[in-house]
Amino acid sequence: MTVTIIALYLATVLSIGLFSHRLLKATGEDWFLATRSIGPFLLLMSLFGTHMTAFSLLGASAEAYRRGVGVFALMASSSAIVAPLVFWFVGVRLWSLGKRHGYTTQVQFFRERWQSPAVGYALFPLLVGLLVPYLLVGVLGGGVTLAQITEGAIPQWAGSLAIVAVVLGYVTLGGLRGTAWANAFQTCVFMLLGALTFGWIVSRVGGLEVAMQRVAAEAPQMLVRGEALSPLKMATYAFIPLSVGMFPHIFMHWLTARRASSFRLPMIAYPLCIAIVWVPSVLLGMIGKVEIPGLEGPAASSVLVQMIQLHAPGALAGLLAAGVFAAIMSSLDSQVLALGTMFTKDLLAKRVVDERKLVRTGRLCVIGILGVTYLLSLVVSSQIFKFGIWSFTGYAGLFPIVVAALFWRRSTAVGALAAIATVAVLWVVLIVDGWSVPGYTVGGTGVMPVAVIVAASSLAMVVGSLASRPPERSFVARFFADV
Amino acid sequence: MNRALVGLLLVALLVVRHDLWLWDDARLIVGLPITLVYHLGYCLVAAAVMAWLTSGGRLAALDAEADAER
Numbered sequence: 001m002t003v004t005i006i007a008l009y010l011a012t013v014l015s016i017g018l019f020s021h022r023l024l025k026a027t028g029e030d031w032f033l034a035t036r037s038i039g040p041f042l043l044l045m046s047l048f049g050t051h052m053t054a055f056s057l058l059g060a061s062a063e064a065y066r067r068g069v070g071v072f073a074l075m076a077s078s079s080a081i082v083a084p085l086v087f088w089f090v091g092v093r094l095w096s097l098g099k100r101h102g103y104t105t106q107v108q109f110f111r112e113r114w115q116s117p118a119v120g121y122a123l124f125p126l127l128v129g130l131l132v133p134y135l136l137v138g139v140l141g142g143g144v145t146l147a148q149i150t151e152g153a154i155p156q157w158a159g160s161l162a163i164v165a166v167v168l169g170y171v172t173l174g175g176l177r178g179t180a181w182a183n184a185f186q187t188c189v190f191m192l193l194g195a196l197t198f199g200w201i202v203s204r205v206g207g208l209e210v211a212m213q214r215v216a217a218e219a220p221q222m223l224v225r226g227e228a229l230s231p232l233k234m235a236t237y238a239f240i241p242l243s244v245g246m247f248p249h250i251f252m253h254w255l256t257a258r259r260a261s262s263f264r265l266p267m268i269a270y271p272l273c274i275a276i277v278w279v280p281s282v283l284l285g286m287i288g289k290v291e292i293p294g295l296e297g298p299a300a301s302s303v304l305v306q307m308i309q310l311h312a313p314g315a316l317a318g319l320l321a322a323g324v325f326a327a328i329m330s331s332l333d334s335q336v337l338a339l340g341t342m343f344t345k346d347l348l349a350k351r352v353v354d355e356r357k358l359v360r361t362g363r364l365c366v367i368g369i370l371g372v373t374y375l376l377s378l379v380v381s382s383q384i385f386k387f388g389i390w391s392f393t394g395y396a397g398l399f400p401i402v403v404a405a406l407f408w409r410r411s412t413a414v415g416a417l418a419a420i421a422t423v424a425v426l427w428v429v430l431i432v433d434g435w436s437v438p439g440y441t442v443g444g445t446g447v448m449p450v451a452v453i454v455a456a457s458s459l460a461m462v463v464g465s466l467a468s469r470p471p472e473r474s475f476v477a478r479f480f481a482d483v
Numbered sequence: 484m485n486r487a488l489v490g491l492l493l494v495a496l497l498v499v500r501h502d503l504w505l506w507d508d509a510r511l512i513v514g515l516p517i518t519l520v521y522h523l524g525y526c527l528v529a530a531a532v533m534a535w536l537t538s539g540g541r542l543a544a545l546d547a548e549a550d551a552e553r
Contacts, residue, residue, distance in 0.1 A: 069516045077500055077522045081529045085493065088536060096545050100552065209514035216511060223509040223516045231503055238497065260545035264537045271529035279523065283515075 002150050005318030009189075009325060010166045013182050017170020020178035028358035031175030032104050032341050038180055038256040040265035046180045046253050047266050048273050049187030049330030051083065051244060054141055055388065056277050057194055057327055061304040064285025065295065070225035071285070074237050076278035080271035082241035087267050090245045091254045093406050095263070097479060098255040106251050107346040113405045113479055114471070116413035122420045123398075124346055127248050128339060130394040132373070133387035135335055139163055139377040142328040148305045149321045157378060163325065164374045167333045171340075172363045176256055179333045186326035191276055193323030197308065197316065198280035201287070204311040211287045218290045232446030239450040243395035245402050248342060249334035336373075340365035390431050397423040397453035404461050409476045415465030422460040426453045484539040496532060500525060 029035050038046065053059075063071045094109070103109045106127065111120035139160045146159030170178045205211045215222050225234075244250050257263060281304070288295075288303040291310065295303060308317050343365040344358065352358055401419050404411035430449040434440030442452050502521050510517045 069519050072519055073500070073502070073522050077525050077529075080526045081496055081500065084529070084533045088533070092542070092545065096549070099549060207514075209511075212511055212514045212516070216509065220509055223511070223518075224507045225518070226507055231501065231506070235501060238500070259549070260542040264542060267533045267537055268530050271526040271533070275523055275526040279519065282519070286516075 001314050002318035002321060003154065005315065006146070006162075006321050006325065009322040010162060013186065013326075013329065014166050014169050016182045016185055017174045017178040020170070020174035020181050023177060024173075024175060026359060027355045028104075028362070030177070031359045031362055032337075032345070033252070034175070034177040034180060034256050036099060036256055037177075037258050038253075038262065039258055040262045042180050042184050043253065043257050043262050044266040044269050044273075045184035045187045046256075046334065047087075047250065048270065049183040049190075049327075050249050050253060050334040051079075051247075051331075052187075052190075052274075052277060052327060053138065053331045053388075054145070054324050054327040057190065057281055057324060058141075058145065058302070058304050059388075060278055060281035061285035061288065061307075062301045064222075064282040065288050065300050065303045067228040068222035068224065068226075068289075069282065069286060070229040070234075072278055072282045073225070074229060074234055075240075076274050076282075078238040079241040080274045082238055083244050083274075084267040084270045086242065086245045087254075087263060087270070090402055090406060091250075092260055092263050094251065094402075095254050095257050095260065101478075104252075104255065105342050105345050106246070106248060107342065110401070110405060110416065114411070114413035114416055115475065116416070119413050119416050119420070120346065122417055123401075124342065126394070126398070126420060126424060127246075128342065130391050131248060131335055131339060134391045135332060135339075135369075135373045136377055136380060137388050138328045138332045138335075139373050140380065142325060143377065145302075145305065145324050146321055148302050149308075149317050149324075151309075160374060160377050163329060163332065164370050167329050167336060168367060168370050171333050171337050171366050175359070175362070176252070176337060179337050180253075180256065182333060183330045186330040190323045190326040190330070191273070193319050193326070194277055194280055197304075197312075197320050197323070198284060200316055201284060201307055201311050205287060205291065208283070211290075212283075214290050215286050219286075219293075222286045222289050230441075230446035233441060233448060236446070236448040236451035239396050239448065239454050240389075240392050241396075242399040242450075242454065243392045246395040246398040248338040249331075252338045252341060253334065336366055336369050339369050343369070386435065390427070393430075393448075393450040393453060394423065394427050396450045397427060397457050399454060400458040400461050404465070405479070408465070409473070409480060410465055410470055411461065412465045412468045412471055414468035415461045415463070418460040418464030419457040422457045423453055426456055484536075489536065492532065496529065 024030060025035065060071060097103065097109065101112070107120040107124050110123055111117055142163040143156035143160030146154050147156045170182050174181070202208050202211060284304055284307060288307050292303065292306055308320050340362050344362045349358055349361045352361065401416050404415065434449065441447055442449055502518060505518045505521055508517050512520045
């Protein structure tokens, strides 16, 4: 039953890609950016689906199982306010500049903004390097989850292969339009199935009030933050969602908007969508604490899967697997397409004007990236999951660069290069320092590493810019007109 | 739209996310932990603030400018 539901789901997603292929105009602009024609609803669904990974279903419940209700305040409500504000202050501006000057990638924009190929060369490996572990987490996580849900009937390698094959199909066929459509469908699926799973399990344990009264009686520490979280950690965690300002896949979706007003719905609905996805996940994690007490390590990470196996094996397990696949693929597809676009436009086909050749190169890049990711997923250790938060930390550390590019006329290429170098060095230093420390904060102070990196890269940007020659006013003016 | 007012409102919104007064409050309200109810409300307020922020003329002006360039 579970396998049938998953197969049906994957076939549906693939058919969306096939259908979108019929509308493809075979131009670079259409394949890479859907001819900048995406309206408000599709934009919301693609941005939200791309940003929310399977972590918001499985990881949120696992974290709530370990730390209690504070997980929502820590991770969800910070994104609920910071992400839409980044869309407003950064996303709309980048959309406007992208439309006016014809940008497709971040590297194109930053290189031109500071008239410096060196900025592009420095930024490209960092943007790509931070995204690769993120891709691996999706491919490996999908395989592992499927193996758990089917109790080993589908091995991890097969689950990962299914994810890679389906994403490969609809991304190469439909380009960004196919990806946006599939994203919208999959985002609806994982939101609906998350709610269905929640409703079903809660009804099986006697209703929400009964379940939470039991949590209050048997595990009261789950209802408060207490020692599980420090106020300083909560404050500095709010830097993490700044990463949306530098994610290549989010940048790509911003550029696809048809009009500036297409951003309005995503900005308003984003906090509500976050609540819809995260509240059920957090509550299920808390209820799991009294339903299946004593889970540690990887077992605690799969608390949601275990709750489903306990209360609703069969059809619901299949639907949850589909929901997890939806969450994984709706991020993976955009990440792969963004990387394919960057390799094509920034590296392999910088000066190619033949539209068909551009699309062909883009497709080959997507195939290559997915192929390498799959092969790596077969050999990397599960330690790769630790990279998730570090990937976000690295992108957030680069956020001052986009802020300087958009808001500070005096900023220079030297400042940008200093900020990029600072992020790279500090990221490595802190990851080495914190790799084996669960819940690592800098020096055990409660300060998240991301706050230190953002502060240091901001300082490097300012000092580097002021220490170098100011840019020509007339050139800079083209990036500041009425946006 | 007054920029100072917008700035003040956004800073206030970022500050009130830190509900320190509910840190160790274990009360349940309609079956939900009180801090979760607070943060649900926070999400609703964030959506309302974004609705207000985006209701000004900036997006329409950008669209008009893009139409004029076409």
